[in-house]
Amino acid sequence: MQQTAAIIGGGVIGGGWAARFLLAGWHVRVFDPDPDAQRKIGEVLENARRSLPGLSDTALPAEGRLSFHSTMSDAVDGAIWIQESVPERLDLKRKVYQTLQHHCAADAIIGSSTSGFKPSDLQGCATRPEQIVVCHPFNPVYLLPLVEVVMGQADALEPRIDAILRQLGMRPLFIRREIDAHIADRLLEAVWREALWLVNDGIATTQDIDEAIRLGFGLRWAQMGLFETYRIAGGEAGMVHFLAQFGPALEWPWTKLMDVPELTDALVARIASQSDAQSGTHSIRALERIRDDNLVGILRVLKANDWGAGAVLNRHDNHLDEGEIPSDMKGIADLARPVKTLRRAVPLDWTDYNGHMNEARYLQAFGDATDRLMLIIGCTPDYIRAGGSYFTAETHIRHLNEVHAGTQIHIETQVLAGAGKKMHLFHRMFDGTRVLATAEHMLIHVSLETRRASDPAPQIADALARLVHAHGPLPRPEGAGAAIGLR
Known part of the structure; x- marks a missing residue:
């Protein structure tokens, strides 16, 4: 509801x-x-x-x-x-x-x-x-x-x-104790006061200050905040060394944290003029879109590392997938149907100059679907750390319909074969019921210690055999076997 x-x-x-x-x-x-x-x-x-x-x-x-x-x-x-x-x-x-x-x-x-x-x-x-x-x-x-x-x-x-x-x-x-301006705005206020003084005193322009933040410590703060950044700055001895070295500097008369420059008409005009010169060629809405595109890119990197805000987003993705995309064999509602292995919207940075999803992103989407199927049969991160995994040996992708940014895609995976060391998958990408593309993947189970083909663990072989048996009666997909070596 x-x-x-x-x-x-x-x-x-x-x-x-x-x-x-x-x-x-x-x-x-x-x-x-x-x-x-x-x-x-x-x-x-x-x-x-x-x-x-x-x-x-x-x-x-x-x-x-x-x-x-x-x-x-x-x-x-x-x-x-x-x-x-x-x-x-x-x-x-x-x-x-x-x-x-x-x-x-x-x-x-x-x-x-x-x-x-x-x-x-x-x-x-x-x-x-x-x-x-x-x-x-x-x-x-x-x-x-x-x-x-x-x-x-x-x-x-x-x-x-x-x-x-x-x-x-x-x-x-x-926040367990109430305080004016909470936490983040109090920190921002300190930086904002200093920035106003630097402009007021003619030491820096608005662009100088923004460059100092976005090209310097702002990049560190996005991933590690303040204390973790300074802990690293202390070297192997960590925060104790940093405070011993740089703590006394806080007593030096560098800052004007308790004072605010008078926002005279002249200072307001100077700040506004510099700010307009800095980015005034863009409308506010255009700047918002630029900001959003950059934030999405930064956040996606943090997601890839499961770090900071990226870890929050990964947990939310897992929550959204509950009941939609299985994470193990028990989560498959009907073994006799292709397994849903991916659902997502196509992001802006997946598109090319024609406004289409580019070739590399098709491979990424189908690769993510293969990774999900591996997880379902038991090839988990723990299994991989223990020394076994699947390597992709062959891939064949067919592009059947246009795919644009924002398209809600999902992938269904049919297991064609899984005996011994091989796993043969056929993926279909859909927008609703419309087939957008297909991909055929042949994978080989490998020992990560020897880097050679090896038999999977019995529980993985059994799970794969169950899917092969359940998918056996399904019609053979159009285009299956087109990859080199599979004809």
Whole structure:
């Protein structure tokens, strides 16, 4: 059964939340008095639909239903999660909560996107303070997984909040003591103050500062954060050595962390002029798309290494695949049918100059399907570490129909043979019921110690034999045996 979320305030953050919920399969009901709200959220959704499917290595749920409402009371009808993203004015937020609590379900979660207010600030005049929590995301909400969660009087809601946010593919960071601006914004504020002083004092331009971050420590922070980065900087002795060497430097008069330059008209004009010169040739929407494409690329590298935000995304992929793609023989509902071994959307970076999925990505998709079949029959990471695996000896791919970015593909795998050292697979790639491509793989079981062909372990041979026997009555696929050596 699809769940419903209400979004109160449809700006950049509210629109990002709407996209996150909608593409996770939730129905989304939006209230925002701005007459341009529908257009703005539509543009955010367009960016999210373009980028988010490419972040996942499995298919996303069917998109929920989006609706816009003229009153908060109508918007929260049936909602189990209400995300408030109105401007950062405490009087406005409190007024919103009074209206929301008058109309929403008593057990609905009300999350605030506030970047600065504490739960005690928000819960101060609420009818049900235990219903309101801080859920502070990061822009773009539909790509970045972190959510800072501060509970206040809502501790009883923690298990539900944790489960829902993880279902959305996010990583809740529960902050045990409330503090103004939480964690991340306090760190960002320190860098922001220094940056303003560097421009104010004529030491650097906005572009100089951005280059220092994105070409230097920003790349380290994306994968290891602050403390782990400095632990490495301490060499073999680690953090103790780093603090001994560089800790005293914190006492030097380098920073102006407690001071803020006066934002005079002249300083604002200088910052705006430099910023426009730096990237003003791109519209804001174009910059968002560039940002999203780069984030997807960075996050996919982290996924490949199962590290940082990439590990969060891998866990979400595994959650989405539960019940859809088997991970062992027990997970196959019907042995007599080809096994579903992959489902995903085609990401942007899989396409070529013609807008088609390029040849290398067909091989990657079919290779991923082969890897899944190997896992199903018991050729697990532990088995491979113990010294046995399958090597691909021959591959034959047929391209039958065009495949574009965003296409929801799935692969079904038929096992043609599996006696002895050989495994012969035939994959079909589909968009719905339309066949897009096929691939034939011949694999040889190998001892990783000798690097020579060897018989698989009995449990793998037995699982493979079961699939060969079950698939034997199936019609031989068109094009099977076309690869060299199989004719």
